Amino acid sequence: MGALVTHASSVQYMRLESDGHLRLYEWGGTGWNRLGDVLNVFPDECQYPTVCGEYGICSNGQCSCPSVKKDATFFRQVNERQPDLGCSLVTPLSCQSNQKHTFLPLNNISYFNYIDPDAVAIEHTNEEICKQACLMNCSCKAALFQYGGNSSDGSCYLPSQIFSLKSHDPDIYHFNSSAYVKVQAAQTVPTPGTPQTLQKKSVGAGVIVGFSIGALFAVSVVTGFVIVLIRRRKARELDEEDQFDKVQGITSRFSFEELKIATENFCQKIGGGGFGSVFEGTLSDGTIVAVKRLDGVGQGKKEFLAEVETIGSIHHVNLVRLIGFCAEKSYRLLVYEYMCNGSLDNWIFHRMQDNTLGWQIRRRIITDIAKGLAYLHEECRQKIAHLDIKPQNILLDNDFNAKVSDFGLSRFIDRDQAEVITRMRGTPGYLAPEWLTSIITEKADVYSYGVVIMEIICGRKNLDYTQKEEDFHLMSLLQVKVDENRLSDMIDNHSEDMQQHVSEIIEIMKLAMWCLQSECNKRPSMSAVVKVLEGSLSVESNIDYNFSNTDPLVWHNVNIDTSAPLVPSILSGPR
Structure with missing residues (x-):
């Protein structure tokens, strides 16, 4: 730019x-x-979300409307001379006539990569459930279904607005993608003299009787339906609680009443973010804990289970310890070891002006984070990609030892699996470029880690709108300073101690730049990062210093729609 x-x-x-x-x-x-x-930022024209307008299908840079179904035409071009202006429905969708909603199936069609953050998403489902979910939701405009090798374990997206679609080649992207666009079936209007019309005339006085019987029948059906719903809800709550009974590695399961007493009715709030608030508490044995209470259980249930399963089964000195949890009726709470110095962002972004960290503490924090991630990526039975590494999710104990926290967005990756397909998740500013393809590996964490290193060294956020315009994006500023051979200008000047270790700090900045490579296979493993920090390995010398476009989501978020950030972590916040 x-x-x-x-x-x-x-x-x-x-x-x-x-x-x-x-x-x-x-x-x-x-x-x-x-x-x-x-x-x-996109590899081809068809990746742009509005290249072919609403409902338009992009294929090799050419735009067309969805095809016909059984000789019925559902779409017309907005302007036949300008196919890139998109398509419109011949018969607009009507919620009053939702019984007439049907689908126009489009095989080997996918949606652009910036999935609508307001769209409903269903993971680990099949195609039929995806379609039915869309039919039951009037605001849903299409059922978009993607899966890898198993069609019964796919991802379903239900957007409320359709921009451009694009042709999809499974051999290139290594996953399958279909779109089922919701359309309005034609209404059948009876004409005078038909059997339908004659039948209406013969109703006569029987209408009143029919209405009375129908009303009684409707009341009975509704009553029965409500009873079934209540029973199913109770059964579902019991099933969900049974799920947590099977979780391995958790030492304690608390009742809601126990945690209410421990936190003195949740009176001392020490942090919060997303759908959760964090409270200080003391267990009956005197242990001080941090209790996180999820506020939006309906939206965070899956993430809650992911965090319990992930952190409950692993143990490492640089991972925050989950002591226990509560899953009782609609209550969802997590009980963690208490980290008295809070989260890293409070210390490096100068919210505590009188407690600026020196270089040796910052270097230890950088090393601790690396060791925690190396354990997740390389020493567990399955690789674990954290997918939301940022200073808010790094907690500090009394001696400023760092521990990685918040596993609500993490994904397991089998040892024989090179990559996974997943919905975009994480926090803008820390997202690796490969999120544009939705195909990621644990190297997405390595990129985020590189951003965090730079934030620790520079004492500022990657995206800092309080800076002058040319400096608000730290990665762009880094590229400028590399070109000018003035990396020392970026070192945090709030600490005199930092200025006394310039040479060592610049070497760590080079490590960060290795982690920030736009091509994921050029980034180091986290075990290699640990070796560099311990002095047994040198930083790769062949580094691409083009960082200005390594996070396209930053530019999307800043220039296009700053009011709707993409998929923030719902379990974030200091504990």
Whole structure:
């Protein structure tokens, strides 16, 4: 972006256009000439979310409308001369006539990678359940289903608005993708003289009797339905509680009343984030704990179970210890060891001005995080990708030893599995570029770790809007300082101790840059990172220093829609 603007020979301007491109134009004397795409974050034209307008299908850069089904035409082009303007429904969807909703199946079709953050998502499901879920939700405009090798264990997305679709080649992306677009079936209107019309005329006085019987029948059906729902809900709650009975590795399961007493009715709040609030408490044996109470249980149930299963089965000095949990009726609480110095962000972003950390403590924290992640990636029975590494999820004990926390977004990866397909998750500013493909490995954590190293060294956030415009994105600033050979300018100047270790700090910055490589296979493993920090391995010398576009989601979030950040961690926050 900077290169296009800096060397301007005349007036330039940028425009975010309807197809999703942010293009740069320059005055050429007689008119405006297009210089190029400022963002250029997608590998091909079809990746842009509005390249073919609403409902348009992009294939090899060409736009078309969804095809017909049984000789019925459901879509027309908005403008036949401009197919990239998209398509419209011939018969608009009507919630009043939702019994007429059906699907137009589109095989080998996928959606653009910025999944609507408000869309309903169902993991580990099959195609039929996905379709039925969309039919039952009037705001759902399509059932988008993706799966790898097992069609009964896929991901379902139910967006409330459809932008451009795109053709999908399973041989290239190594997963299958289908779209079922919701359409309105044609209504059948009876004409005078037909048997339907004659039948209506013969109803006569029987209408009142029919209505009375129908009303009694409807009341009976509704009553029975409510009873069934109540029974099913109770059975589901019991099933969910049974799920937690089978969780291995948890030493304690608490009742809600026990935790209410331990926290003195949740009176001392020490942190919170997403759907949870964190309270200090004291167990009956005198152990001080941090109790996290989920506020939005309906939205965080899956993440709660993921955290219990993940952290409950592993033990490492650099991973926060889960003492126990509560899963009683609708209550969901997690009980952790108490970390008296809170989360790392409180210390490195200068919220505690009188307690600025020196270099040796920061270096130990960097090493502790690396050891914790190395254990998750390489020493567990299954690889565990954390997927939300950031300072808010790094906790510090009394001696400033660091421990990784918040496993609500983590994913297990089998040892013989090179990668997984998953919905975009994490926090903007820490997301690796491969999230654009939804195909990730544990190396996504390595990228996030590189960002955290830079934040620890620089004493500022990766995305800091209090900085002047050219400095608000730390990764872009890093590239500038590399080009100018002025990395020392980035070292936190709030600490005199930091200024006394410039040479050592710059070596750690080079390690961070190795972790920040845009190609995941060029990043080191976390065990290699530990070896570098311990002095038994050198940093890779062949490093790509182009960091300005290594997190395209940052640019998407800043330039396009800052009011709707993408999928934040729902279990984040200091404990």
